[in-house]
Structures are given as structure tokens and as C-alpha cells.
Amino acid sequence: MKGAPEAPRVSQAQLLEQRADELEALFHRLPQAGDAPAPESENRQPTRGKDHVVERWKRLLSDPDAARAAGLPAGSRVWLETPPGAMVVRAQVPRGHARNAVARALKTHVARMSWGEYKAAPCTLTGDSGEEQFYLIKRHSGGDLATPFRVASTTAAKFFAGEDRMRERVLHTAGLSVDRPVIRGGRHALDDTGKPMYKRIVPELMSADEWDRGVEFVLKMCPGQGITDFEKAAEKLSSMFRRPVTVEARDRDLVAIRLTTKAAPELPKSVLLKPSMLYRPATAEQAVKIAKRLVLPVGLTRAADGSIQRVDVTPALTPHGVVVGLSGQGKSRWIRTAASAWALQGGWLAICDPKGGELVDRWLPGCAHIATNTATISRTLHWARTEMQSRLAVQDVLKKRGVSPAPFQPILVLCDEFGQMLTELIGSTDAADQNAAKEIVRVVVKTMQVGRSVGIHLALISQNAKVESLPGTIAQSAGWRLIAGRPAEGTGDSGMVNRLFPSSMKTAAGELGDTIPGGQAGYALLDWNGGPVVAKTFYGYTPGEEPESAEFADLPAEVLQSWRDMRTALQSSPPVRRFGWRPGPDTPADWQALSLYAGKKGDGPTVKSLVPVWLDSVGPDGRPVPIPEHRVYDPLSDEYSSSGEPLDLDLHLSPTAL
Incomplete structure (x- = not known):
């Protein structure tokens, strides 16, 4: 290839300004560009449990157009609650809207989306200006969340149901109870013998649900407790629940105790990228x-x-x-x-x-x-x-x-x-x-x-x-x-x-x-x-x-x-x-x-x-x-004039067929 004549040179400052002009124009087009489709996982196990349910409700409610399509009037307020065994949606409708009609519309919409059967119920709470509220409630697995806990173990089932003081017994035996002073009249109370009185407390059960490979209890830690206390207790908890136990830190003072009841999934034979x-x-x-x-x-x-x-x-x-x-x-x-x-x-x-x-x-x-x-x-x-x-x-x-x-x-x-x-x-x-x-x-x-x-x-x-x-x-x-x-x-x-x-x-x-x-x-x-x-x-x-x-x-x-x-x-x-x-x-x-x-x-x-x-x-x-x-x-073109190092062909011979 022979060298081609150079075009007149443009100053560096001019080139930078030209490129800045192009990028500035691109920058100002971004707000109107829309968003690229977000990725979805194809190879992971599907998300289960309340986290998945809550997340899809959040996606629906965060999109004003989707919320209106679901039957929620503009100005509505919604709270999501996950008590053990249920998903509860509490909605407040603006004045001038009938809560029963809104509840029916929202219930019908989520049923069409295959989110399951929710039951509507009135709520006695009202907004600051008298706005009416209603509930949509969906029971887990037909209302019987206890089944996977019974499968896990008798201890897990009783821990879930609160029977036989099982929560207090398990957590105390695992070293997760705390003795708090009994305060009366602003002072540490004494018993009849004059000894200081204490009340034993254990972490509070906030929710119970399934995860991909078993069941979990989410607990609110007692004051002064940390995740390390639960990590140290994991082996003892495994022994009492008769299942392998792992612990996970959650928001602030929450910790999850996870019981594994199912074998780990196998990696797919073919790992696909879609x-x-x-x-x-x-x-x-x-x-x-x-x-x-x-x-x-x-x-x-x-x-x-x-x-x-x-x-x-x-x-x-x-x-x-x-x-x-x-x-x-x-x-x-x-x-x-x-x-x-x-x-x-x-x-x-x-x-x-x-x-x-x-x-x-x-x-x-x-x-x-x-x-x-x-x-x-x-x-x-x-x-x-x-x-x-x-x-x-x-x-x-x-x-x-x-x-x-x-x-x-x-x-x-x-x-x-x-x-x-x-x-x-x-x-x-x-x-x-x-x-x-x-x-x-x-x-x-x-x-x-x-x-x-x-x-x-x-x-x-x-x-x-x-x-x-x-x-x-x-x-x-x-x-x-x-x-x-x-x-x-x-x-x-x-x-x-x-x-x-x-x-x-x-x-x-x-x-x-x-x-x-x-x-x-x-x-x-x-x-x-x-x-x-x-x-x-x-x-x-x-x-x-x-x-x-x-x-x-x-x-x-x-x-x-x-x-x-x-x-x-x-x-x-x-x-x-x-x-x-x-x-x-x-x-x-x-x-x-x-x-x-x-x-x-x-x-x-x-x-x-x-x-x-x-x-x-x-x-x-x-x-x-x-x-x-x-x-x-172009190196990929048949017309590319060079695709390798220079060869000393004048000092080389190639065999020739006779």
C-alpha cells in the first residue's frame, strides 16, 4: 500500500470542540430515548416466596400507567404487608371513589395476570381526610403455609405455629435469649427475697416463608444481638430442627434462619445465553x-x-x-x-x-x-x-x-x-x-x-x-x-x-x-x-x-x-x-x-x-x-493488501509438484 496525501490538519482544540458538540447533542437526546429492555435470568431457579410476590406488586404500583390499568385511581395509596402465611395489600382510595368497585377491579386485574386468587375485605382504617381503605388478601398455598414446615420437621412446624412454647425453647437452648431487667416505678424490681428480677426474651418471629430449597424464619433480634450470635448458634439450631441451618443478615435488626429440606439443583448440561x-x-x-x-x-x-x-x-x-x-x-x-x-x-x-x-x-x-x-x-x-x-x-x-x-x-x-x-x-x-x-x-x-x-x-x-x-x-x-x-x-x-x-x-x-x-x-x-x-x-x-x-x-x-x-x-x-x-x-x-x-x-x-x-x-x-x-x-476483505509479517521470499524456495 502506498501512502495517500494528508488532508489539511485541524487544530486539536477544534477537534475537541467538534467532538464535544456531537456528545452534547447526544446527551440532550437521552431523556427522550426510552430504556433498553432489561435482562431476565433464564438459567437460575425461579424466585419463590414473599420476596417475589412483593417485588411484582412494587413493579405494578411504581408504574402510574400500570396502576391505572389495574383499576387504582390517581391519588391512591397502597401498603404491602406480609404476615405469616399471607400477602396483604391495603389500599386507600381518594374521596369520590367507591372502595368496593376499586377492590373488585384490582382483584380482577391481578387474577388475569395469574397472580392467584385474592379475597377483598373492608378495612376500618381511614385516611387523614376520611378516605376509605380496603384489603386484598391471598393465603399462601391455599391458606396452609404450615405444610412445608411440617415437612421440614416437627420442631419447625411447632416453631411456625407457636405451639408448646417451641420458639422460646429453641431460641433459649441455642443461646439466643436475653434476660432484661424488670422495671417498676423507674427502678429495677426485686423479688420477695430481695434479688433483682429479670424477664427472659427471645427474638420475635416477623415472618415465615419458603425459599428455593426449604423454609425460613425471619426474626427480629433482641437489643444487643448481632448476626454473629446467630452464626455461632447455627450448628445447635441444625441439631434441634433436624435440618441444615444457615443464617442471613437482613435489613437492620432482622435475621433469617433458613432450613434446607431439598437437594441442591444441578447445573444444566448446556449453559445457554439468550x-x-x-x-x-x-x-x-x-x-x-x-x-x-x-x-x-x-x-x-x-x-x-x-x-x-x-x-x-x-x-x-x-x-x-x-x-x-x-x-x-x-x-x-x-x-x-x-x-x-x-x-x-x-x-x-x-x-x-x-x-x-x-x-x-x-x-x-x-x-x-x-x-x-x-x-x-x-x-x-x-x-x-x-x-x-x-x-x-x-x-x-x-x-x-x-x-x-x-x-x-x-x-x-x-x-x-x-x-x-x-x-x-x-x-x-x-x-x-x-x-x-x-x-x-x-x-x-x-x-x-x-x-x-x-x-x-x-x-x-x-x-x-x-x-x-x-x-x-x-x-x-x-x-x-x-x-x-x-x-x-x-x-x-x-x-x-x-x-x-x-x-x-x-x-x-x-x-x-x-x-x-x-x-x-x-x-x-x-x-x-x-x-x-x-x-x-x-x-x-x-x-x-x-x-x-x-x-x-x-x-x-x-x-x-x-x-x-x-x-x-x-x-x-x-x-x-x-x-x-x-x-x-x-x-x-x-x-x-x-x-x-x-x-x-x-x-x-x-x-x-x-x-x-x-x-x-x-x-x-x-x-x-x-x-x-x-x-x-480491511483485514477481513479478500482485497486486504497485507495480512501478515514481511517474508524473505527472495531467500526461500517452495517445493513444486512435477
Whole structure:
């Protein structure tokens, strides 16, 4: 490729003002943009018990239009109560409205929504101005909440019913009673013998309900008690209830005692990622509004209580990550799944793929750039740092205009085979290659230090965790780390767990890693919520791997259907204009041999001389249209003029068939 003439340069201040104008206009469009559909869990066990019931009532009442559609007049007030065994809705209607008519309408509405049969009853309470009130009451399981407690144990049933003073007996025996002084006339009362009198109290039962794997009692702790008192008593409570007991802190002075009566659910054989499990913005404005909530979905794990939980990485909270894993352990599958999920959520992608565009195809929404050789990958990593600096500068301009926070769309730079690229450069006998590696590390670390604040995120992928692949400055700067498959121990400090996990997690991470079946893909070890966890990873879709292909005929039907659903959803995602690199006027013909290193004197040519060029124009419908004459700059085009390192073909012979 020959260098093209440069267009007249525009001052930096002018460019920043132009970009600030675009972002300010975007910022002012956000309030009218609407919201992207929120994600729903598809693989977790369905929520049960009063929490689920209360939550759906809250959703109904928080939406004025939905509340009116349910029959509640404007100005109504509603209280939700959950006494043991029931869900109680107490509603107050404005003056001029008949409470019986409103009660019938609301009762009919929730019945149509399959919320169960509620009974209406008048309420003797009134509002400050005499407004009438009514109840809607639904008994749990036909009015017999006691059944699951009887199944749990006789002690649990009597504790629930308050029979035989079972609550006082159990809690006192467990060491959870408190002796309070008896006060009479403002003084500590004495008995007939002159000794101080005390009254024994125990935590008060506030509610009782089912949870996914059993039943629970929510208690109000006595003054002076804390969650640790109940944690210490858990073993004794287990003995008395004859069921495994766990305790959970709830709001303020509440604690839940959970009895486990059901076996832990099994992780599904196929861990599916469906569009409904992610945010799905339809416009750039909607994508900006959820920018800090975008996730890289990992998979499912079994929590300490046996429940199944979804594991995600949230780059806005834990910026920049490293992914390692030997060949055949599912590393590439997870990267493809994460890239498609990021794009579906409206995030932008820059893919560094030295395998020549194997990870994604050009039509993945949100994929703004693909680099496929060491020179363009180095240039792309430098571009990410420049984009970060540009965003920091334009953010200052926007603040002066009163626009905050700046409406940046998040960019994820996925660099596959980063470790191999760095290892080859560091291991080279050429000092220039070694210095090129140092420049890459310097640029990456600087981006890691500040990038999150303006939505620039890095994910660096390697087959191993050796220091020459992932130097300490990078490993220590990573906010999250993921090992695909069973961790390779290596020798000494070269083991994956030792290199990547902080000291406080190494022992636990090593033990968990040993539970992953050797040689079996589809599992990952990562740090999540402050500790190591093993997840069974999502088997997701990426464009180019079509579910109709004979290659995937052996996949389960539900996996292929999830791929079709994801493909359809991706086709509706906001597009992005792509860019590539072309030689500038000062770029030498053998530019593929360039790096970020400018030589000993600092004046040699580098990849910084490569100039960005749009690969797409914007069509009349606002969607990108490939520019035919720019196909030579597109690594995924057959017309791309270079897709590898320069070859010494004048010193090479290839065998020829005779």
C-alpha cells in the first residue's frame, strides 16, 4: 500500500470542540430515548416466596400507567404487608371513589395476570381526610403455609405455629435469649427475697416463608444481638430442627434462619445465553444510558447455599482483565460469547486477532475495528490509549458546558494471543523486538490505569501466565482474571493461580481449580464478588458460526435455538462505523515490520505513522455501507493488501509438484 496525501490538519482544540458538540447533542437526546429492555435470568431457579410476590406488586404500583390499568385511581395509596402465611395489600382510595368497585377491579386485574386468587375485605382504617381503605388478601398455598414446615420437621412446624412454647425453647437452648431487667416505678424490681428480677426474651418471629430449597424464619433480634450470635448458634439450631441451618443478615435488626429440606439443583448440561438475559438497546442513546451496566457474561456457579447463581464480569466496576487457558479448554468459545454479548448490549469492540479474523466476522454489531498482525495490533493498542486521552480532554470541555457525565459508549479492546505476541518479541535476539515489547507493555499499563473512568476496557488473552506473556505490571493492574479450564500449575511462580490471583485468594483458588475436570472444556476459574469461584461457562453464539451448519449438527437443540435467537437480536442492534489502518506519507513500504519502538535515537519510523481510515460510509438509513476502494485496508476483505509479517521470499524456495 502506498501512502495517500494528508488532508489539511485541524487544530486539536477544534477537534475537541467538534467532538464535544456531537456528545452534547447526544446527551440532550437521552431523556427522550426510552430504556433498553432489561435482562431476565433464564438459567437460575425461579424466585419463590414473599420476596417475589412483593417485588411484582412494587413493579405494578411504581408504574402510574400500570396502576391505572389495574383499576387504582390517581391519588391512591397502597401498603404491602406480609404476615405469616399471607400477602396483604391495603389500599386507600381518594374521596369520590367507591372502595368496593376499586377492590373488585384490582382483584380482577391481578387474577388475569395469574397472580392467584385474592379475597377483598373492608378495612376500618381511614385516611387523614376520611378516605376509605380496603384489603386484598391471598393465603399462601391455599391458606396452609404450615405444610412445608411440617415437612421440614416437627420442631419447625411447632416453631411456625407457636405451639408448646417451641420458639422460646429453641431460641433459649441455642443461646439466643436475653434476660432484661424488670422495671417498676423507674427502678429495677426485686423479688420477695430481695434479688433483682429479670424477664427472659427471645427474638420475635416477623415472618415465615419458603425459599428455593426449604423454609425460613425471619426474626427480629433482641437489643444487643448481632448476626454473629446467630452464626455461632447455627450448628445447635441444625441439631434441634433436624435440618441444615444457615443464617442471613437482613435489613437492620432482622435475621433469617433458613432450613434446607431439598437437594441442591444441578447445573444444566448446556449453559445457554439468550438475548433476554442481557440489555438490548435499539439506539445509541439507549446504549449510552446503560453504559455502566454492561457485562461480560461468564456462566453459572453453585453458591454456598446450593443455589445456582449467574456469574458476570462488569467492566465498569472491575476494569480490565486477563484471560488464560491452554488450547482446547474453551477459551476461544468464551471470548466469542463475550464479544457477541458485549455487542448486543450496545458496547463497541476493537478486536486484535493475530489468527486473521478467526474470532468474529465483520458484521458483528459494535465491532469498530479488527487488527490481524503485530504491527496493526500495536497500532490499535496505541489507539486505545489515544482514545482514552481524547475522552479525558473532551470530558473537560463538556464539564465547562455543564454536560456531565460525558455520554461515552464503552469500548472493549479484546486482544487474543496477547501473551504469545509478547513472548515472541521478548524472546527475540533482536534488541528492537525486545524494546517493542516494552513499549506495548508501557502503553497497556497506562491505559489500564485510567481507561475505566472514560469507558475504555482491555481484555488480554494468553495461553499461559508466564511473566514473559503477562508481565507483573499487567497482571497486577488487572481488575479481574479468568482461567479457562483446569489451571496449569507450571513450575514455581509460573503456575496460573500463583501468577494471577492475589495472595489472599491463592489457596482457595488452587483448591477450586483442582475440582475442574482435567481436559474438559466449558469451565472457568475467576475472581468474583471478592473471592475465587468456578463457573460452568455459557456456550454462546457469534456471527460466522451459523446454527444451520452441519458442523454444529451434534449440538443440543436448545443450544442451536439460543444461537438463532441471539443472531436475530444482533441483527437489530445499533451498528457502528468501522475503521482500519493505511500507510501515511512517512510510512515505509515494509510497514508490517514496524512497532511502537522508535529506535535508539527515538527518531525511527513506528506504527504510529499508520493513519486511521473509515472502512464504511453512512448510508441514507443511517447504517454503515462498506467503501469499495477501502477494502484494501480491511483485514477481513479478500482485497486486504497485507495480512501478515514481511517474508524473505527472495531467500526461500517452495517445493513444486512435477
